[in-house]
Amino acid sequence: MRLIQPLTIRTIAAASRFLQWSIIGLVIPVLNLLRLSKGLSLAELGFSAAITAGVVVALELPTGVLADRIGRKRCYLAALAFQVAAYASLLFASGFVAVSAALALYGVSRALSSGSLEALLIDQYIETKGDETLHRLMSTINAADTIGLALGSIAGGFIPGLWSALVPSANRYHGNLLAMLALLAVLGILVVLAVREERPPMRSGPRLGAFISESLAFMRSSKALLAILIIALAWGIAFSAIETYWQPRVVELAGSVGSASPDRLNGFLSAGYFLAALLGSLVAPLLIEKTRIGAAPLLLILRLLTAAFIVALAMQTRTGGFAILYLSMFFWNGMSSPPESTMLNRMLPSDKRASMLSAVSLAVQLGGLLGSVAFGLVVGSFGVSAAWIIAAAVLASSAFLYPIAAGRR
Template sequence: MMGLRNLRVLYAVRFFGSLIPAYVIERLFWEERGMTIQMVVYTEIIFAVTVVLLELPAGIIADRRSRKRMLVLASLLGCFEFLILVYATSFWHFALAVFLAAVGRSAGSGAENALLYDSLQEAGREKSFEQVLGRLNAVDITSTMLAAMCGSFLAGLCGYELNYWISLASSLAALCFTFMLVGPAASGGAEGEKSIPIGASIAGAVRFFKRNRRVMPVMLSGMVTGASLNFIDEFWQLYLDRIGIPAAAFGLFSASIFLLRLPGNLLAYKLKTRMGSGPLLTAVTAVLAAGFLYLSMARNVSGLAAIFLICLAGGVIEPLAAGYLHHRIDSSMRATMDSFQSLGLNAALIAIGLGFGYFSSRWDVFGGYGFVGLLCLAFCVYFAFASSKL
């Protein structure tokens, strides 16, 4: 069946799309080329603003035209991103690469989950969406770990730039596999339909939220916690550098924090059955709040335990939030609604990034993590009340 073929191809796309050894030394490479923490935060904001502006139109195009084409575009832009970074020497070079990455992210984020769900639906396996998404994320994580271990070794042996050339080659491989995807019949003919105005699609999304008021707290939880986790992924290298851990250990550490996300991704569907979505997400948010606050205060190796705990708890977030949404929406607007989730996450990233950048400029990365911890704590209190009705 075409649906099952898509699953195999998506595994390959995820593997090569995550086999990016550049990420393990990214902050050091950027810092070496003159990028300060504040500049990095500015690029994060450029990324988030671009995604906020393009995410919803991209989701609508994916629903109305072709999800495969949007995934091909995302992979193509990923190749250009690394090509630019190899030669980047100024802030605007990095900003352009981040902008292209954001356009690619907008093109692919809603389209991938929509294609996955409809492929499963065609095979009669849509109830296993959280399980399969968790396995896709597990492939993603395994590939990231492999890239981190190899990238750390190669960086110490050959310098940072080689990792970016290898990342470009892996991105090209992912692009080749996206051409093998097909639009499943389970999409109900959504792809290729006559164009519907963006305003009508947005109105349909608003009606969906009015009819399904319980969805919004879960989506907000995914947005806030997902944005918060981003600051672990983006700045753990600086944290380790500040507490005196050498770059030679970065590969092992990077592999460890991604390995810790595997259990959550693989077991999210079982935890949801036993605990329920509301209590589970409340517990995860509380763990994140405690972990970030500890990171801001413990400026020594004990902070690594807090990072490990944050990553362990954070593994359940994406399958849980995405599954809660996709089980409740129609195929004709699946990518559009998934794009709403990504749009909100990046809006949260902008807001949190402004605070993170401000406090980091005053108290280094420790102050930034303290701000994120207080924000997670405040949201945890809200969500504990809101989730009682889930």
């Protein structure tokens, strides 16, 4: 692996992650509307989303192992190729089968990209700088992700109107897809030209199946990693309740008190929570460097604060109070990202990093799937507030695993 200066690594990480999440942000405001415009019914929206999630879950760990074996850069470029195929297919797709097939290609891309380029840049940073300042790189990555999502989401909301004015006869949302394809080309060029990686030797080491077995054995042997996986699962369960029901909750509250338009408030909160998370991710490394608090106690406090604000959110009956609590919750949650990422990457050997990052991502997604089903039943019987209180309890319980995760064994 070729060594490069830490500043260059942080610059590449910031640029690549900003572009990656800007591309996703472009479609976030219109994804369901795009699918509806392609002939899907409301019922079919859920089925097509489930197909995409199923592909990601099925391929998450194998593709992470593959990245460790064939090279992270090559795996990430393959992810970009699948993403291009997905968006290009959506331009011509119509009906449930064609749209779901295109989104399945996107699922393959998500699985291939998970942890691949990130793991490479983290390894290069540690080789040149050590892991004592790793939280600075993780903070840079988190900030780039958040800014990219925020700006991409804002742009994604304006593009349909502009595209309709330019090409009135075209699908209203094809402008978003074309913009995403253009940014994907820029991202691909950046990765090809700026990222360096020595090709891993293919003739030595165990076969892929044996490597997967080794990765699973590593997870079982590490109490710290198992704790992180459970924490990630709990986060996925808890935040599936927040992400699924916060918009209906805003509509309910705004309608009940006759306050400002729910659409305007939803728009403010959508942009605001990205910025709140960004602010939290920027504050965290400063707090770590200026105080003597360790990662484990800090994360325990932040996780309990996040859970407490979810409970307060569940009890809130006014839109103004809801907005303040919602943004505060994401601030605490954003603060936990750099120290948690640093804790995780310090415990991972280089040859297992991509596969283990994929395993953590898989745990989050499995938690999301479990939470979606479970909280759907809870909301149907007891309402959104009850679901959020249960979600807060799950999140708070996982906080006490951080001292185990800090052990690195």
